[in-house]
Amino acid sequence: MEPLGDRPASLLSGGQQQRVAVARALATDPKVLLMDEPLSNLDARLREQVRHEISRLAGKTGITVLYVTHDQIEAMAVASRIATLARGEILQVSAPVELYEQPANVNVAQFMGSMNWLQGRIDQPGVAKTDVGDLKILEPRSNGGKRFLIGIRPEHLRLSRACEGKTNEFEGTISSRTFLGDQIWYEIQVGEKILLWKTMSSDKFEGTVYVQLPEAKLQVFPAQD
Incomplete structure (x- = not known):
């Protein structure tokens, strides 16, 4: 200057x-x-x-x-440290990594980056019925059929070309691939749901794939009205 x-x-x-x-x-x-x-x-x-x-x-x-x-x-x-606000209310104050990985609610989770959202209902402890099928979750209590939103970051999905028989693994089809230089975004059709996957790998996926949603990476929130 x-x-x-x-x-x-x-x-x-x-x-x-x-x-x-x-x-x-x-x-x-x-x-x-x-x-x-x-x-x-x-x-x-x-x-x-x-x-x-x-x-x-x-x-x-x-x-x-x-x-x-x-x-x-x-x-x-x-x-x-970051304070997230909505409609004049402080929702959470935490270090950036905590806000990203352990958001207090849906609004904080959405502000901190892209999420795959699934509608879910928990009828028995640790299992949620969702848009893509039954998901095992780290949610120990039964909630009598109450509705929940279950989120997972795009980079936390795991893809394979063959079924590995893992927990929370579903068959899907690659519907689009977008190259952004240092990262690649995929859209994957799983049943009626589109899931986003973000990867830095140059390994190209096409056609039928198997998507795993690791239970440790699932974030569970009460459904919003």
Whole structure:
């Protein structure tokens, strides 16, 4: 930025203007810095650069930063603790990894990233009847037929080309494959349900596959009305 010192801020690029705004805020040596959607007007490449810079500066200066965003990637990238809010209510305050892996409810789970959702009913302890068939779950109690939502992250599905006879394994058909550079997304038709699978493997799957939903990765929530 030093070579641009004589240039008015209005003639700087979006990323440069954001850096100037951060520098101005830090110049007063604040105890708390509020950032409200600071990267919303930047393109994807600049957002990544500037959020790394914000995270680095916060760590270097020791300033407490309150960072408001609707982007869960930004939240996880810059925060040591995240508070998720909906309709003015705080739903959960936790470290990013805990929010992602142990969300308190459906709203938190959805905010923190993509989920496969199954409608379920638990008639006997540890077994849920769902859209794709009976699922074994880590849910020890019977709930008298009450409805539940059962979620699993796309990266937690496991695929094979042949049936391995594992718990929570179902036959499916690959319906689409999307290459995104560092990851590949598949849509898999299992009965009437489409499941998403995210992988970093270049091994290509086609046709009939077998999908396993590991019970340790299933998240069970009361169904929302």
